[in-house]
Every structure is written in structure tokens, then in C-alpha cells.
Amino acid sequence: MRNMKLLIFVLLTLLPGIVYSNYKVGPAYKVTGRGVSFEKQLNWQQIKERARAENKYIFVDAYTTWCGPCRAMDREVYPNEKVGNSLNSKFISVKVQMDTSKIDDSRVKFWYDDARAIMKEFSISAFPTFLFFSPDGKIVHRAIGYKNIDDFIALAEDATNPQRQYYTLLNEYNEGKRDYKVANYLMNIATGIGEKDQVDSIARDYLVNYLETMSDDKLYTRETIQFLASYPKLVTSKSKLFSLLYHRQGDIDTMVHSKGFAHSMVKYIVSKEDIYPKLWKDPEHWTKSEPISDRPDWKKMTDVIRTKYDAELADEVILDSQVIWYYNYRKDWRMAAQYFIKRNERYGFAKTGMGALDVNEAIWYIIFVNSDDKDVIDKGIVYARSIVDALEKEGLKGFNMASVIDTYANLLYKAGRTKEAIEWEEKAVQLSVDDKDPDRVREFQEIIGKMKATVPTWR
Secondary structure, three states: OOOOOOOHHHHHOOOOOOOOOOOOOOOOOOEOOOOOOEOOOOOHHHHHHHHHHHOOEEEEEEEOOOOHHHHHHHHHHOOEHHHHHHHHOOEEEEEEEOOOOOOOOHHHHHOHHHHHHHHHHOOOOOOOEEEEEOOOOOEEEEEEOOOOHHHHHHHHHHHOOOOOOHHHHHHHHHOOOOOOOOHHHHHHHHHHOOOHHHHHHHHHHHHHHOHHHOOHHHHOOHHHHHHHHHOHHHOOOOOHHHHHHHHOHHHHHHHHOOOOHHHHHHHHHHHHHHOHHHHEOOHHHHHHOOEOOOOOOHHHHHHHHHHHOOHHHHHHHHHHHHHHHHHHHOOOHHHHHHHHHHHHHHHOHHHOOOOHHHHHHHHHHHHHHOOOOHHHHHHHHHHHHHHHHHHHHOOOOHHHHHHHHHHHHHHHHHOOOHHHHHHHHHHHHHHHHHOOOHHHHHHHHHHHHHHHOOOOOOO
16 A cells, blocks of 8 residues: 655655765674673662773663664674674673563563663663763763664764763853854754754754854855755745855755755745745644635735745745645645646646655645546646656666556556556566565555456545
8 A cells, every 4th residue: 555644745845855874784793792791780870880980981772672673783783792892891881671571580670760760861762772971970972773883883982082972062062162063963963862952952053153154155065055954944035045045056956966956945945934824823833733714815925925036936836835735735636736737837847846756646646546637637647657767767676666657557547548557557566576575566466456347446
């Protein structure tokens, strides 16, 4: 079954973004029995006393019994000799189970009270959480989630380096020792461990008191654009950064290797300032908000944006919002399809800010599932085929290629072109066979069965 996520239409105005993954696969190392040595006899207070006496840092692995990544750390990382060599000489390490179970042994039960206290004091809600403490018992560093061997060793090394310790640097920053060279590092760590208030505070300070004070030529850096992509809600149309986006769209797209990125950023900022507050009672959370009125004054909004910027931008962001309005709020499929087609006939898919796969999903829900208009379905066929051709040219295979072919095949079937539809759906089946995905094979074969029996596939 397709993922019935609330469409994707949010993506009509969201950013293509620059994605920086926190996870990478490192080289394989032999797992031996000489890995991390975990303390199993002492309680939390005794561990802190021993750390102070031996001048060692403390590493706490906060885990749960149901956590898959926690088990992967136990299986793949902690037993590794290289990891053991890195930690054992510098840390007293302890594993602390954060949940309870019927099979808990005496050692786990002995730690129940300490585990609850640690969870509460350090607001632990994701697992595994790694906490690092200085020899005097102060928290200095933190991380969340599975780490491969190299990344975990690097994490432990950061925890003993005052120039890399998150909480050490954060305390200095909050005390007024502003070093904006480390601000991005702090924001990245804070984002990774879920400290949203810290992220927002540092990001606002970094924008207002650092970026906005720079000359235009110094603003034009990849680091600045990365900040924009990560914290778009902070940027307003009065910002120097907005001016940079608006006037140097092509240059910025080239810098980040993402065509349409800057334009999507501009559209997002204009929409959140000049459209969402006119449509929704809670514009910041508009996807869940009640509307201000059932009859938006589209013309007035268009005129305001045309006056502030330009006619083409105004018309485009208004069309984006009309698609969202009629799909997400009104559930008026005829109008949603009308504006979706109008928007794409005028500006093309490249300027939506959506990737090909997101456009494919939009075609599926707006046109295939919810329209019976022959002309609309024919447009959908043209759009879907263009996506299939583009992705085939890129050499896409597997799950995603099967999805776009499935959309195209179903549209052909709805248009009465059954023979072609079956031929294309069989391609989706074969891609799923090659991808070793039996569930998708079964799903697509069932669709072919419906096509052969002339049963609707859109209900």
C-alpha cells in the first residue's frame, strides 16, 4: 500500500534542502573479546567517586531492552578491540538500562533508582543516549543514536577535548564568550540531541549578531547557505540573507548543486510572511490550524506580493497556496487539480521545490485517486510519463522507479488504455522482483489482476 502521508503538498512550498547525513559506514574492524570494559559492581555515586580518584572521564550508555540500535552497539561496536583501547584507558564506562522488564537481573534492579534519576536529570528520551562526564562528575558531551566504530571513537575523543566538548563550549557561549566559529558546531550537536531551545537561541543570536553584521560579499559562502537551509523560519524578507537569496538565485543554486534551491527558499519566506498569516489562525503551524476564512482574498494577497517583489513570484506562490488550500483544507479535488495543472503548465515541475518522487506522489493523489475528469487524467499521464523518462535516464532502479511506473500504469488504466497499463505494471513487478521485494511484487500483481478483470484500481 502507498504511504498515505499528509501529502507532500507541504513540499510544494518547502525547501529542497541540503541534506547532511549524520550516519556513514566506516571500515569493518574485527570484533574481539577485548572491547569496552563496562563497570558492573558500583552504583552511580561510587562510579563518580572512583572517576575523581583515578582522574578518569565517565561514559554512560543509556539504553533500553527494546532498542535495536542499542543492541547493534553491543554487537558491533563495544566488543571491538580498537574501541576498547580508545575508551578503557580514559573512561570508566557503565551501561544503564532505562526501562524495566520481567527478566531484569539483580545488577539492573540495583540501578533502578539511579537510572530513573539520570533519565530525569538529563531529560533522556531517545536511545541509545551517550553521556560523557568529566572526572569531577560534570556532563561535558552527549550524543544519540547508533555510531559505527570510527564515529564512536571520534565521539569519545571529542568528549575529552575541551575544544570539542558540547556542554563546555555551550556554557562558555551562554556566559558571553561568543565564538561564532563554534556556533554551527553547537547548533549541529544541539539538533542531533534534540535540545531545540538551545538550537533556536544560538541560531537567532548567530543570525542577528553575526551574519547580519557581515558585508554582502562575506555572506556569500556555503556555510551561510547551509545555515539558511537549516533554519529558514528565522529568516525574514528584511534580512540581508533574503536579499542574497532573491538577487543571486542562480549563483546560490550552483554553490549548493541544487537547481531551484534559492527560489524555493524565497517562496517559503514570502509565503510565511504574506500568505499563511492571511489564511490560517496559527500560521506557524498552518498544517494543523483552522482557517481565518473560507473565502481567502487571493487577489489582495497577490497585489501585496506583486508590489513588494514581482508579478511572477506573486503568481507562483499564490498558485502553490491555492493547491494546498483546495487539497489540504477544502478537499475540493476538482479545484486542487485545476490549480495543480495551471501551476505546472505555467512554471513546470522544476520550480515547485519538489523532487521528482514528490511530484509523482502529488500526481497520484490529486489526479489518479481523486479525479475522474478525462482531460485532467490525460494531463496526469503526460506528467507521469515525463517523470518516468527522466528517472530512467538517470538510471533509477528499485522501489522508487517501481513507484513512478506504477503511477503511470494506473493513470493509463484509468484512461481506458488497459493493454499499455498492464505492460507498464509488469515492469513495476519486474523491478520489484529484481529488488527482492515480495510485498511489492504481490501488490503490483494484484493491480494487474484488477486491470485484467476491469476492476477499478483507485478505490
